[in-house]
Amino acid sequence: MRITPRLSLRPVITALAVATMAATATVAVDTTPSHATPSHAACNGxxxxxxxxxxxxxxxxxxxxxxxxxLRATMFNQGEYAAANPAQVRAQVDAGMWVGNHTYTHPHLTGLSQDQVDSEISRTQQAIADGGGGTPKLFRPPYGETDATVQATAASYGLTQIIWDVDSQDWNGASTDAIVQANARLTDGQIILMHDWPANTVAALPRIAQDLAGRGLCAGMxxxxxxxxVAPDSVG
Structure with a gap:
């Protein structure tokens, strides 16, 4: 009696495994989220x-x-911290951020003499430049406190004073939800105050990005x- 040889399933199993792996790889590529900066065509503001x-x-x-x-952002650096962490200044620029002047020691500028204000601003310009951050064009007075002397001194260094339209209150212990909600109030052209150090601010960023995209807004310079x-490349 002739016995018909059993067919080996190994080639079939191998083929199925290869096909399954290929399909899985395709799905992984297709569903990987993109973190690229949105094109201007997607930005209504x-x-x-x-x-x-x-x-x-x-x-x-x-x-x-x-x-x-x-997301791109403007980092208002303190001069003393820029001097102590020059590699982080360079990292900010390498990540596509813009670097601004936030004085050297974060004082109440309106209580200082003109010479003291000048020192706070000039030393910060130098510290940022030494760290590879270029020459800042933007200046933010600590606490938003300013007067004619502060503005004139900043202007003498080619700096434009920048306050804010919305305060996230992250410096005051605001929750992640509250920080997201504060950003949701932003409209075209407006600026929000946040800080480098609160963990809740970092945690809020994915939702901030999602909200801005949903409203056709992009993070600009x-x-x-x-x-x-404004659009990042609209100002030389």
Whole structure:
């Protein structure tokens, strides 16, 4: 009696495994989220995300969260921290952020003499430049406190004073939800105050990016010409 040889299933199983792996790989590629900065065609307006008081030990995590969510921002650095963390200043620029002047020691400027104000601003310009951050064009007075002397001194260094339209209150212990809601109030051209160090601010960034995209808004640069948020390449 002739016995018909059993067919080997190994080639079939191998083929199925290869096909399954290929399909899985395709799905993985197709569903990987894109963190690229939105094209101008997708932007109906721009807002200015700003982060004060860096650079610090928190800066690397903040920069990672910003880039992963396709966001750019203006970092208002303190001079003493820029001098102590020059590599983080360079990292800010390398991540596509803009660097501004936030004084050297974060004082109440309106209580200082003109010479003291000058020192706070000039030393910060130098510290940022030494760290690879270029020459800042934007200046934010600590606490938003300013007067004619402060503005004139800043202007003498080619700096445009920038305050804010919305305060996220992250410096005051605001929750992640509250920070997201504050950003949701931004409209075209407006600027929000946030800070380099709060963990809740970093946690809010994915939802901030999602909200802005849903409203056709993109994170832009702050124009030194008018102090408003604009398209990143609209100002030389």
């Amino acid at each position: 721009y807002v200015g995300l700003t982060f004060d008081d860096g650079p610090s030990g928190s800066t690397a995590g903040l920069l990672a969260a910003l880039t992963q969510n396709g 702050i124009s030194p010409l008018n102090g408003r948020a």
